[in-house]
Every structure is written in C-alpha cells, then in structure tokens.
Amino acid sequence: MHSYSKVNLDDLRYFLALARHGRLVAAGERLGVEHTTVSRRVAALEKAVGHRLFERTRTGWAFTDAGRRLLPHAERIEGEALLAFAAPEGADRPVSGVVRLIATDAVGSVIVAPALAPLHEQHPGIALELVTTSALISHQTGQFDVAITLHRPQLPRFQVRRLCDYALRLYAAPSYLAKAEPIRSAADLADHEMVWYIESLLDLPELRFFHEVSETASFAFRSSNVFAQLEAVAAGIGVGLLPCFLAEQDPRVEPVLQHELEVARTFWMIVPSAQVNVERVRIVCDHVARWFEDRADVLKPPLPPTA
Template identity: 45%
Template structure:
C-alpha cells in the first residue's frame, strides 16, 4: 500500500532531480528522502527513478505515478485553500517564472490592485532567460517565449509584442551614421551572453546583424536597457521598454522590427487553485491594457 506522505518526497525528487535539493525543500536530511523513495518503490514493486549524470530521472513507472501524485497534491492544496480562505480573500504564495523584461517592466508594476484585493496573497517573480526553470517545475505560473515541451502543463497565447533597436541621441551623434542594418557592424552592440542563453527567440541580434558579436553582454534585458540608456551602444529592446524612456530613440524603425509572443503556462494540477486563477485573470487583464502588448485575435 502506498503511504500518501511518501508522495511528497517522490514529487520533490521528480521536480529537483536531486536528493539534497529535495531534502532542503522538505526540511529533512537527504538520507531520509532516499529512504522514503526506497519505501515507495518497494510498496509499488517498481523502480521509480534511474540514476543519471543529470540526476534522478523518472522511469516509465515514475512518469505514470507522477500524474496521480500531482493530482493528489492538487486536491489537497485545493482543500486547504477552500477551508483556510474566507470571504473571498486568498492566501498563500503564487510563484511566477517569467522572462526578465516581462517580469520587471510589465508584471511587477501591475501588482498593486491584486495585492490590495488579496493582502494575504504573496507573489514571487522569478526571472530567467533559460528553459531549465520550467523543467524543474519550481513555479505555479510561467510566462515563456516558446511553447514548452512538457505534457503536464497547459499552454495558451498571452500576448504579442515587438522589439526594436535603441540608443541615446548622444551615442548616435558621436558614432557613424546608421542608415541600414549592415551599418550596425561599425557599432557597439549590447546583447545577451551566448553561453547563458538557450532560448532561440532571444537570439535577435543574430538575425539583424549575422556574425557580429555584441561587445556588451548581460544575461537579462534590464542590464541591456541600462547600458543603452547610459549611451554605451545599441540594444534590441521591447517597445514597451524603449519607447517610454526619454533617454532613448528608436534606430531604423522602418527597417528593423522584430515580433515575438508571450505564452502563459500553468501546471495542470494547479489550474484549479483559486489563487492561481486570480493571478491568471490579472495577467490576462494586463495583456489587454499594457502599452506595447497586443492580445492575439
């Protein structure tokens, strides 16, 4: 017979792939985690994990159990939420994984109304430019630039947005004229660190100026915006970041416009939680009201 509490240990190992990490999150020693996993495997009569260089990887039996374990977790969370919350006030934490630009310039500035309505609700924003944030399942909602491969999540279009080239007037006045995209080869470009970037949708400079390396590289768009606004060079920024900044001017607006899309991701086992639904509704509202974002028709 399966001991329900063992499923907590199973879920943490499945999501983190490390006994040590799972133990820290559960507040126990990693040997305790290993012992509980071994007990669960004995009760089921199947091996649930294989040891691999990437960590503890689910077997076929482990994948089958994961579906049921997440459903049980979701039911328990919903039960706790319905009994602990009263009068429409939500509590608990919703962690949102998001690209830096969306999290910093779109989501964070629009939290006031939600927080005022639900003062007991905590919102955590985790920004990243790598896809591995989704593989660890350490989020309740996610905004991504590409639809994920995971089958355990629901994925829907959130908003379209555009990017363009930006620099300061001072920079443009003291450097060679930019009349076409090929002229950018004579300029200091600001972009992402290639070795820390695994999202193809962010490799924008490769399309605009093939083969030209960015001389100033950061792992987030906030750093690129700061560098461009300081007059350090030319950066590709979302229009919702570049246009409102009076220090920046658009470069080659008629020639260089890049279209991208944000996707809204929610784990299926969390979709029923009221606090998650509240944040989804807020993000849908933001998508319709935020300058620089358009809702797909």
C-alpha cells in the same frame, strides 16, 4: 510482493513537492515542514510501493523510472482531491497558499512584479514567489506553478495560454549618435557598434535572431543580461536591440530606425495541468493575463506618425 493498501496517500504530497522542486529544502519550504520530514515521508512511500522513486544527482533529486511512472497518477489524485474539497462557488473564504511564478529577466522585473502588488492587496493570503531567468525553462522538473516565457513547449501535461506580442526595436544614446555615422537604413548598421546577447549562451531560440537585423554587424558589447545591455546602450557603447517595454520610457536612450526595423515575439503563460484547477493558481493566472492585456501598448508601443 508489496501491499499497496499500506500506501499513505498523504505521502504523495511530499513526493509531488520533491518532484516539483528537486531539492529537499525547497520542497520542505513549500510544504511548511523541515527537509528531514520530506525525506522521511518519501522514504516511507518508496518502502510501501517497493521501488526507489528518486535518485540523487549533482543538481538535486531526479526521478527513477518508477518515480516517472508514478507522477501522472499522483498529479491526478492531487487534482481530484483539490476539486473534492474546494469550497462551493461563491463561498466567502480567503484563498491562501504559495504560488511560484517564473519569467524571463526583463518581463519578470518590469511587468510581472508590479502586477503582483494589486493581486496581493486583493488576496493577501496568497504568498507570491517570482523567479527570473534568461534560461530556457525546464518543463520536466515542474519547479513552477505559472511560467511566463517566450518558448511555447510542445509537451503534454501543460496548459499553454497566449498572452500578447511584444516588440524589440533599436535604441542608442544621444551621445553615441552625435559622434557616429548617420543611421538612415538597416544597411548602415554595418558601420556601427552593436549591443546584444552572447548568443552562444542563449538557451532561448526565440532570441537568436540578430542575423535577421544585420548580417554584417560588429558587436562592441555582449551580455547575457538585458539590463546590462540597456545600461551599455545608455552609456554610449553602441546601438542595442532592446524590448520596447524596457527602453521606451528610459530618457537616456532614443529609438533608431523605428519605422523600418522591428522584431516581434510572443509571451506565453504555461501552467502544469495538475495546477490548472487550483484556485490560487487560477486567480494568479487570470490577474496576470488581464495585466498583460491592459499593457499591450507598453509591450508593443504604436509607432509615431512619420514626418
């Protein structure tokens, strides 16, 4: 039998860091220690509880059954400690620490990254990290503090907050439109070259919808990267269905069928429950939410009046 009185509760910080980041080096970076320290402290915790908590995989460290059972208790202890030692409301002290955000490629680069500049100016002690991806976020690994995603998870231990809708519309380069057949309706798209994602590589089900636009379209160019799609459209390869916040301000492309065809999707903010009451995370969440709200007309621009 093992005596749980021998458990060093500070070792739970290292357990949680490895749980959230999956790699010893990444966990060490977040805690400001060497990866060997993380390994040693997790091993000490495993010895105290009498169970292996992680197992090595090809992609990093994953929970054993014992580690998975320990996780919600460790998160609850962490949350209570954060509340216990938080400064009284109104106390004048700088907020510090790392907050990692994860977002889809386009919105992360075009919307979220600019939002972080005024946030950093106001709270220079908060170190901001932004990961962009076109893949479905793995909510089980907890490798983020704040996620901006199209996919709303139906999972416990996460707080989900609706940010706003955004629009995708058709765009093409003037050089393409000058040599192509006229596009007067969605039915005409069957005679045109299209630019879109490689849907077999798409993890996000919310982006597998081109059949709603045209069931007979032929594709001249596909890419897993939306910036590459924009460049292909601007180069005149074909007609692309692009986020308005990415294409509307690009002088190299112009809208096509904008009054007839629009696809709307929703951005969601996801925060692990254990991070909800962490002051630096709450500050980042509130700032980013206001930033999205203030840019509703950029994310889903109003249509110009019809002629």
